Amino acid sequence: MTMMRAVVQTAYGDPQRVLELREVERPTASHGEVVVRVHATSVHADVWHVVTGLPYVLRWMGAGAKRPTPAIPGIDFAGEVHATGPGVREIGVGDRVFGESHRGLQWKNGATFAEFATVPASILAKIPVNVDFATAAAVPTAGYIALANLRGEATVQPGHHVLINGAAGGVGTIALQLVKAQGAAVTAVDRADKLPPLRQLGADHLIDYQREDVTRSASRFDLIFDVASTLRLADCRRILSERGRFVVIGHDHYGSQGRRLLGSIPSMMGLMLRSLFDRHLPKPILDMPPKAEVMRELAARLADGSLTPLVHAKYPLSRVHEAMRALQSGDGVGKILLVP
């Protein structure tokens, strides 16, 4: 049996208590899969949700009713193909690839907090030659969420004025760059100490949420992209343009917001229902974009330099507890990575 090191989640609960570094059996590739030697994997809010098992509903949505399945956390990664299973043609051993490790929603362990991970070949993209593993690993889940929510009626046009609330987080820093690339002006809202790097990413106006209430702004926005999920539509109406859209990503702030049973699902469902008669709420797009397509688009943006994700800190697998603490502290701008 060939072994590898991996972070194993023993139960749902406090990340400091339920995560352990162990020697486990190295995975193999079945039909249509590849085994990736993981060079970097990201720590993000959805990883926190699955490790803590909160909100409870995620356990019945595929994460595992009694215990997390698989037991190794992690969803997105960048690495090198180590082996290919039968039926894999487009990707070969030695290719540098990135993406998410499972096809479905992010509320499920994807076993990337390990030296090797098995991934369906059809949802991967190749990493551009000018992009390193750490940069690539900072993109998949956050980039997917940003792109998936900037479509349909929330599509940004050149000349639009966009407000990004929570712009310094994993999703916000990517959304900011995607929106700037569309030719929009951006007002970025976050904590004062996190604002300067946002100017470098292209933000035109900066607001410290602890000092200024953006809903009292004199500006009018064509899109409010509320990553932090702390704004209320009722307050935002006065700063939305006539056809301005209000998009909420749904952030539980590591358990301090949202309900323990259902999280932000009820409020998100409420917004979806209200979108049927409220012009500021975009109609929900029920089909999520295919992951491979999104990864290829993100790869193209990494290659042409229009997307440069920020990496705040890197930890070896053995320091996963520190990485999870850093995530929850919210200090620093950009992604936190594990580098096996």
Ligand SMILES: NC(=O)c1ccc[n+]([C@@H]2O[C@H](COP(=O)([O-])OP(=O)(O)OC[C@H]3O[C@@H](n4cnc5c(N)ncnc54)[C@H](OP(=O)(O)O)[C@@H]3O)[C@@H](O)[C@H]2O)c1
């Ligand atoms: N990043 C990912 O890869 C990822 C993956 C899966 C899901 N998601 C989902 O996407 C959402 C956002 O994730 P994220 O990673 O971007 O979160 P994040 O890194 O925690 O960023 C949120 C940002 O909002 C700021 N903020 C807090 N309160 C605010 C307020 N009242 N007004 C304005 N800004 C405020 C936070 O600053 P403070 O430090 O002051 O709190 C932080 O900088 C979450 O729902 C998460 O579940 C993200």
